[in-house]
Amino acid sequence: MTSTRPPARPARSASTLGPVTQVRPATEGWTQKKDAEGRPLLQFASPKRGKPPVHLADLTPDERVEKVKELGMPGFRAKQLEKHYFEHYTHDPALMTDLPSAGREELVHGMLPALLTEVRRLQTDKGDTIKFLWKLHDGALVESVLMRYPGRITLCVSSQAGCGMNCPFCATGQAGLTRNMSAAEIIEQVVRANRLIREGGLGPAEHPDERVTNIVFMGMGEPLANYARLMQAVRVMTDKKHGLGMSARGVTVSTVGLVPAIHKLAAEDIPVTFALSLHAPDDELRDELIPVNSRWKVDEALDAARGYFDRTGRRVSIEYALIKDMNDHPWRADLLAEKLNARGRGWVHVNPIPLNPTPGSIWTSSTKAAQNEFVRRLNDAGIPTTLRDTRGKEIDGACGQLVATEEDERVAAATPLED
Numbered sequence: 362m363t364s365t366r367p368p369a370r371p372a373r374s375a376s377t378l379g380p381v382t383q384v385r386p387a388t389e390g391w392t393q394k395k396d397a398e399g400r401p402l403l404q405f406a407s408p409k410r411g412k413p414p415v416h417l418a419d420l421t422p423d424e425r426v427e428k429v430k431e432l433g434m435p436g437f438r439a440k441q442l443e444k445h446y447f448e449h450y451t452h453d454p455a456l457m458t459d460l461p462s463a464g465r466e467e468l469v470h471g472m473l474p475a476l477l478t479e480v481r482r483l484q485t486d487k488g489d490t491i492k493f494l495w496k497l498h499d500g501a502l503v504e505s506v507l508m509r510y511p512g513r514i515t516l517c518v519s520s521q522a523g524c525g526m527n528c529p530f531c532a533t534g535q536a537g538l539t540r541n542m543s544a545a546e547i548i549e550q551v552v553r554a555n556r557l558i559r560e561g562g563l564g565p566a567e568h569p570d571e572r573v574t575n576i577v578f579m580g581m582g583e584p585l586a587n588y589a590r591l592m593q594a595v596r597v598m599t600d601k602k603h604g605l606g607m608s609a610r611g612v613t614v615s616t617v618g619l620v621p622a623i624h625k626l627a628a629e630d631i632p633v634t635f636a637l638s639l640h641a642p643d644d645e646l647r648d649e650l651i652p653v654n655s656r657w658k659v660d661e662a663l664d665a666a667r668g669y670f671d672r673t674g675r676r677v678s679i680e681y682a683l684i685k686d687m688n689d690h691p692w693r694a695d696l697l698a699e700k701l702n703a704r705g706r707g708w709v710h711v712n713p714i715p716l717n718p719t720p721g722s723i724w725t726s727s728t729k730a731a732q733n734e735f736v737r738r739l740n741d742a743g744i745p746t747t748l749r750d751t752r753g754k755e756i757d758g759a760c761g762q763l764v765a766t767e768e769d770e771r772v773a774a775a776t777p778l779e780d
Contacts, residue, residue, distance in 0.1 A: 382686045386530065387723060407521075408539065413476060417472045434464065441459055442473065450556035476545055477496070477550070477553060479493060479779075480776050491562070493507070494769055499540075504580060505517060513574045516551060518578060520587050526617050526651070529649075542582070544590045548598070551573055555573055558571055578612075579613070584616060585623070586619060595609075610634060612634065615680065619653065620657040620665045642696040644659050646687070671708075676707075677709045677710070678712055684716045685716075689727040697744075698739050701744055702744070712749045
């Protein structure tokens, strides 16, 4: 169908960009879950399942001391356990020789129970990208992706098993929400990645204390729908005395636009990087593309994002998956720039991301010409814009591709849980 909205300024040429067509979002190969009124179903509450065992990373420092005492040891042992877990990346009692041998195993298993079982590990980008498939205590499957870049190492972590936001272009959301992950299950992804780095799994280290420097909550799940556990995990990541000691500026929390939770995040006084997955500047398209837009519209989400900048001083990222003939039109770049500039200058950066192409599908990446024109228009309007590199698409580890396949489930079923 032909777009009815005229471009705010002319495209460079029809021969370069082709005819202006409008593809509508539609599911392919699966049936989108709908509510009683026929709207895409949104799952905010986690389904009831058995809770994972309580772990040191689920507790505050004071709660850790009390738990150690309950297990029959002096409270100062909590600090020793923190050091083993957050600095040496281990939960193996045999390596904790500074703990008394009598009662050591009971203490360690009580404070550092096994949370993740590695099911599969896939590598690409000459070994610089690794995707992990993890099995949780109840059999739920999640994935995380480790990526080495010059001067930094980024880990894309999951915050939920599955996702309840039901976006039609995202593989993770097709199966719905299995459950929220605990704070410790989130942290364990980082600890296991750090252990692999220390053991040389990403190749020769650039320096002796090499570890994950950047976290992006862009794996499975909507992070702000698991708010309390997300924030506990972030506090542990950034705690210099009792946690991983990471920089809050190296932690990126993304959302499809849960506006009340964005306001809560701004009030936390933890200067994480905030990313809004927008993908369309107009409500007409975004209602179909991002079902949560039926609750909180584009302008509400952008107002909340601007509020985050006002409260924290941290520049906001706008994530925008460029999809051929769906959301990559020049007039949409102009509308996006107009909406962002209406809220001031210097507060935002746009990251267009070429959608991972699927041959023959309506869900495919924009042409290079369309990508370049989209970026050019934003930059010309004074919006800092950088086309983002996609990593891991060869192993289904890129944005929107994280989902457990039938083969994953078969392998997982045959993999015993770690002790």
